[in-house]
Amino acid sequence: MFAPAYFDHNATTPLDPAVRSAMLPWLGDRCGNASARHEYGRAAKRALDAARAQVAAAVGAEPDEVVFVSGGSEANNLFVKGAAGRLPAGLIAVGATEHPSVLRPAEQLQRRGWQLRRIAVDGEGRVDADDWRTVLALRPALVSVMLANNETGVVQDVAALAADAARAGGTSCFHTDAVQALGKVAVDFRALKRAGVRALSVSAHKIGGPQGAAALIRDRRVDLEPLIAGGGQEGGLRSGTENLAAIVGFGLACELAAARRVEAAARLQALRARLESALAGMGATIFAATAERLPNTCYFALPGIDGETLVGQLDRAGFAVASGSACSSSEVGPSQTLLAMGVDPLLAQGALRVSLGAGNDERQVDDFLAAVQATTQKLRRLLGV
Amino acid sequence: MFAPAYFDHNATTPLDPAVRSAMLPWLGDRCGNASARHEYGRAAKRALDAARAQVAAAVGAEPDEVVFVSGGSEANNLFVKGAAGRLPAGLIAVGATEHPSVLRPAEQLQRRGWQLRRIAVDGEGRVDADDWRTVLALRPALVSVMLANNETGVVQDVAALAADAARAGGTSCFHTDAVQALGKVAVDFRALKRAGVRALSVSAHKIGGPQGAAALIRDRRVDLEPLIAGGGQEGGLRSGTENLAAIVGFGLACELAAARRVEAAARLQALRARLESALAGMGATIFAATAERLPNTCYFALPGIDGETLVGQLDRAGFAVASGSACSSSEVGPSQTLLAMGVDPLLAQGALRVSLGAGNDERQVDDFLAAVQATTQKLRRLLGV
Numbered sequence: 015m016f017a018p019a020y021f022d023h024n025a026t027t028p029l030d031p032a033v034r035s036a037m038l039p040w041l042g043d044r045c046g047n048a049s050a051r052h053e054y055g056r057a058a059k060r061a062l063d064a065a066r067a068q069v070a071a072a073v074g075a076e077p078d079e080v081v082f083v084s085g086g087s088e089a090n091n092l093f094v095k096g097a098a099g100r101l102p103a104g105l106i107a108v109g110a111t112e113h114p115s116v117l118r119p120a121e122q123l124q125r126r127g128w129q130l131r132r133i134a135v136d137g138e139g140r141v142d143a144d145d146w147r148t149v150l151a152l153r154p155a156l157v158s159v160m161l162a163n164n165e166t167g168v169v170q171d172v173a174a175l176a177a178d179a180a181r182a183g184g185t186s187c188f189h190t191d192a193v194q195a196l197g198k199v200a201v202d203f204r205a206l207k208r209a210g211v212r213a214l215s216v217s218a219h220k221i222g223g224p225q226g227a228a229a230l231i232r233d234r235r236v237d238l239e240p241l242i243a244g245g246g247q248e249g250g251l252r253s254g255t256e257n258l259a260a261i262v263g264f265g266l267a268c269e270l271a272a273a274r275r276v277e278a279a280a281r282l283q284a285l286r287a288r289l290e291s292a293l294a295g296m297g298a299t300i301f302a303a304t305a306e307r308l309p310n311t312c313y314f315a316l317p318g319i320d321g322e323t324l325v326g327q328l329d330r331a332g333f334a335v336a337s338g339s340a341c342s343s344s345e346v347g348p349s350q351t352l353l354a355m356g357v358d359p360l361l362a363q364g365a366l367r368v369s370l371g372a373g374n375d376e377r378q379v380d381d382f383l384a385a386v387q388a389t390t391q392k393l394r395r396l397l398g399v
Numbered sequence: 400m401f402a403p404a405y406f407d408h409n410a411t412t413p414l415d416p417a418v419r420s421a422m423l424p425w426l427g428d429r430c431g432n433a434s435a436r437h438e439y440g441r442a443a444k445r446a447l448d449a450a451r452a453q454v455a456a457a458v459g460a461e462p463d464e465v466v467f468v469s470g471g472s473e474a475n476n477l478f479v480k481g482a483a484g485r486l487p488a489g490l491i492a493v494g495a496t497e498h499p500s501v502l503r504p505a506e507q508l509q510r511r512g513w514q515l516r517r518i519a520v521d522g523e524g525r526v527d528a529d530d531w532r533t534v535l536a537l538r539p540a541l542v543s544v545m546l547a548n549n550e551t552g553v554v555q556d557v558a559a560l561a562a563d564a565a566r567a568g569g570t571s572c573f574h575t576d577a578v579q580a581l582g583k584v585a586v587d588f589r590a591l592k593r594a595g596v597r598a599l600s601v602s603a604h605k606i607g608g609p610q611g612a613a614a615l616i617r618d619r620r621v622d623l624e625p626l627i628a629g630g631g632q633e634g635g636l637r638s639g640t641e642n643l644a645a646i647v648g649f650g651l652a653c654e655l656a657a658a659r660r661v662e663a664a665a666r667l668q669a670l671r672a673r674l675e676s677a678l679a680g681m682g683a684t685i686f687a688a689t690a691e692r693l694p695n696t697c698y699f700a701l702p703g704i705d706g707e708t709l710v711g712q713l714d715r716a717g718f719a720v721a722s723g724s725a726c727s728s729s730e731v732g733p734s735q736t737l738l739a740m741g742v743d744p745l746l747a748q749g750a751l752r753v754s755l756g757a758g759n760d761e762r763q764v765d766d767f768l769a770a771v772q773a774t775t776q777k778l779r780r781l782l783g784v
Contacts (some may be wrong), residue, residue, distance in 0.1 A: 017428065018438050025440075026432040026640060034426050040610065041419050041426075043402065047411040051710055052719035053403050056409075084469035084611065086631040087639030115629030115638055122628055219640060224426065226469065226611040226642035239624060243507055244472040244500030253500055254472030255411055255604060257611035260642070323434055334437035 018332045019378045020187055023220075023371030024164050024194060024311060025336055030222035030372070037224060040259035048256050049245065058258050065265025069229055072268035073192075073216060074202040081230045081251045082261055086193040086217035087115035089230040090158075092241045092252070093189045093209055093213050094119040099239030101186060103127030104155035109170070109386045110354040112133050113191055116158050132354075133159065138305035139168035139355050141175060153184025161195035161214070165338065165351045166302040167201055167311025173209035180210035187236055189213040192338060193228075194202060197221035197271030198279060198308045203231050212236045216268075218260065222372065223267030227260035282370045283309035285379055289368060290314070292383045296390065299361060301352060310371060315364035318397065324366055324389060330386040336367040402719045404763045408756030409549050410697060410721055415607035415655060415757070418648045422609065425644035433606060433641050434630065443643050444524075450650025454614055458577075458601060459587040466615045467635045467646055471578040471602035472500035474615040475543075476776045477572045477626045477637070478598050479504040480596035482541055484624030486571055487542035488512030494555070495520050495739040498576055501543050517739075518544065523690035524553035524740050526560060530706030538569025546580035546599070550723065550736045550752060552696025554584055558594035565595035567691040572621055574598040578613075582656030583664060583693045588616050597621045601653075603645065608755065612645035615656040667755045668694035670764055674753060675699070681775065684746060686737060695756060700749035701775055703782065709751055709774060716770045721752040 020028065029339035040046070046058025063077070070077045081110030083089050096104065108120050110132040121129050122255060131154065142158060157179055162169045172190045179185040192201050192214045203214060214235055217228035230251075232238065286309060290300050293314050301313040315321065321337035328335055338349040348362035368382070405413065425431070431443025448462070455462045479501060483491065493505050495517040505515050520531035526544060542564055546741065557575045564570040577586050577599045577604050588599060598621055602613035615636075617623065629638030665743045671694065675685050678699050686698040700706065706722035713720055723734040733747035753767070 015671040018437065020430060022435055022437065022439070025431060025435050028428065029426050037426065041422065043413065045405060045411060045413040047407070050407055050410050050719070050721060051707070052407065052714040052721075054405065054407070054719050084473070084642070085639040088469070090629070091627045091638075113629065114631070115627070118625075118628035118638065122624070165461075224642075224644065225640055226645055235690075239507070242473050242500070243503035244475070244498065246499070253476075253503070255610055256472040257469070257609075257645070259609065260611055260645075262768050264413050280568070288544075322436070329437040334435070334439050336435060336437075353412045 018329065018334045019382065020373060021175040021333060021335045021368045021370065021382065023274050024367065024369035026219050026225065027222050027371055028373060029224055029263070030267060032270065033223055033267045033302060036266045037259045037263040040262050046258050048258065049247065056182070056255070061258060061262050062256055065261045068265035069216070069268045071198070072272040073214070073231055074204040075231045079203070079231050079234060079240070081232060081248050082256060083228050083230060083252050084226055084257065085228045086191070086215055086220070088241065089215035089217065089228050090191055091116040091119045092230050092238065093215065094123065094156070094158065095241055097187045097189070097236065098123050098128060100237040101155055105129045105131060105152055106133045106156040107133055107149045107152070107154035108157070109133050109141060109159045109199045111139060111163055111351040112158060112160055113164060113193070116160070116191055120158070135354050137356050139163060139166045139302045139351070140305055141170055146175065146178065150179060150182035153182070155184070155186045156189070157185055157187070158191065160191040161201065162199065162308050163351060164194045165349060167194070167308035168302045169195065169306040169308065173206055176206065176210035187212045193217045193220055194308060197275055198310055200275070207233055218264035221267050223352045224260045224263040226257050227264035269297035278372070279309040285370055285374060285376065286310065286312050288376065289379050289383065293386070296377045296387060301355070301357065301365070310369055312368045314366060315361050317361070318362070319364050319390055319393055321363060323393065324364070327389045327393070328385055331389065333382050333385055336369070338365055338367070359364040401750065403714065404720060404767060405758060406720045406753045406755065406767065409752065409754035411578035411604050411610065412607050413755055413758060414609055414648070415652060417655065418608055418652045421651045422644045422648040425647050431643050433643065434632065438744070443641070446643060446647050447641055450646045453650035453654045454601070455656040458581070458599070458615045458616055459589040464588070464616050464619060466617060467641060468613050468615060468637050469611055469642065469719040471576070471600055471605070471612045473626065474602065474613050475500040475576055476504045477615050477623065478600065479508065479541070479543065480626055481623035481741055482572045482574070482621065483508050483511070483513060485622040486540055488515060490514045490537055491541040492516045492518055492534045492537070492539035493516050494526060494544045495525060495550070496548055496736040497543060497545055497728065498549055498578070501545070501576055502503060505543070520732050520739050522741050524548060524687045524736070525690055526555055531560065531563065535564060535567035537587045538567070539629070540571045541574070542570055543574040543576065545576040546586065547577070547584060547693050548736060549579045551698045552579070552693035553687045554580065554691045554693065556589055557596060561591065572597045576600045578602045578605055578768055579693060582660055583695055585660070592618055603649035603652050605651050606656040609645045609652045612649035646677035658775045663757065664694040665783050670759060670761065671697050673761065674764050674768065678771070681772060686740070686750070695754055699751060700746050702746070702749070704749050704775055704778055706748060706750045708778065711747070712774045712778070716774065718767050718770055721754070723750055723752070737775070
């Protein structure tokens, strides 16, 4: 079987074999609806509680601060719409480079009388200090700034931003999307809470867990209107029969990600350094190169080369990479994230993301570099550059 | 290992072994984000399309009428809130015995200026003809009446009700929750559409599929506001990385349920007849006994016996059954469904649901009857009846 080298871990990660093993009994004879009052139901409830404790421990939260949902997009929508649903219409401020699952629900709020303000970023993708002061003066009721960006990997100093908001006053709730951060940099809800963060989103399938499980971690003082109402599961905040197998996998994936983070980060950062120094030698622009970034993420462009075309050529050569954000099936044109950073649209059109993970090694990186070299030479010949 | 006899298939079904086998590759090296533009992503997209065709075929719909979501509760919430979000505030009418995932979001709409009207049912749990006429005269903008009830198994003549609504005029959209109906009675969206139904909900884990996948099937003319907005998956109606393994399992489970339905229904109906004739001999009341019901569902009470207590005793004796609705973790007191049917609250307090499925046989039913007999005698002795 043809198995291309997988360099798209920010889109979705392969399932960790240990996580898979933990899930299998829940896809076998352990048939559980955690609300049922018989042995099968109680076993499901125990597994749910254990997973909740694992997720909480991995992010420095209390188990009763964890609300299980079906994915990161749901977690972000639950925060944006759920918090807004309990407040009088006001101002919501979100980073200009937020994930669409924060931007789109924030746009939807406008139809309910809310105002939306995008917070500008600087050329390295960090929240722009001047614009941030301007935004805080507007006293936004809700703020959402991501811990790490899915495309560039840029890490924001969310604790400092939340502390600014707390000092400025007027903000009811500060949320951070930590979906890409988890497992790659430290995510400590307790410390973030002290700074003023009230909620954060995490997801299983970005850390070696399965698709179908994620969580909104929230301070219990945050009042949320449920997005999915019904049987009253998850303390009434998220109804529906729990996806037990996925949640069990999420729990273990969180535990493993926390245990392995420091070592994995060092290894991936070294691999990325190897990758980026060679790319720079080929004349590539590395986006947000001087910002603090996730250790696994490299976002670059080669002058005169179209990103989509390069992704297609590399795919045929056996390398799975992304151009712009693979989370966004409907987006066309250059990355909105790069445009918000002030990157020239022509250069942005060439953007290609390599996101490394557990299965990658030096040989794959070297093979990839050789393929990029060969492909760009070929494309430039064809284009007569 | 202690494996109680499982009689709670309306809460969740054991995963069909063939479905499990189909899912495993997607929990292995097939690591797919269906939005990604490389070989892994394309393989995921192909699997997603194949599952969409399977689900559509099983319910007589077109593939592009299928919106994949995470569960039945989400499908119902997407309809109620999604359709209401595109209409001026008006009247929503829902059956008095609807699942909480229809009732609760309908209640939430009241905070957005909507009016909620519960449609009365008769003593057998069917929509009350007189009240239905009254409701239609109020010209509800949205109507939701379930195809089959999760507790009683009562099947409503939804096609006739939708035709009534179409004749009466004024209803923008008629939805039916078919989560319990699928695989047990015929579900034909094409025929329902001709009668005036515009959307229906189905779910994987009630038909031998996994938890974590479900669908809202909808006429493409229905305008819906997405509940989970973001990357634009599912035609913009449900954002978030698709849960590929669960969706692949859902597709096959639908195909198998459709192929096996007639034979399975006959077998389960015979098993239930055996069960109910013996229960009647013990003096049990069978709820909705003369209504058209799902072939697998038996909802009964024994005079003077508390349902919760009996569930606990039977659990210890090795039988997994439900008292009232196991979907509802927060509900206490007698079943709202039975109260809506006018059942005496004292008798309703004794309600116990047996929902049969693929793994059940005559011997289990006979063992269960013996256990019910022994347990009730013991309880009556203790209570001095």
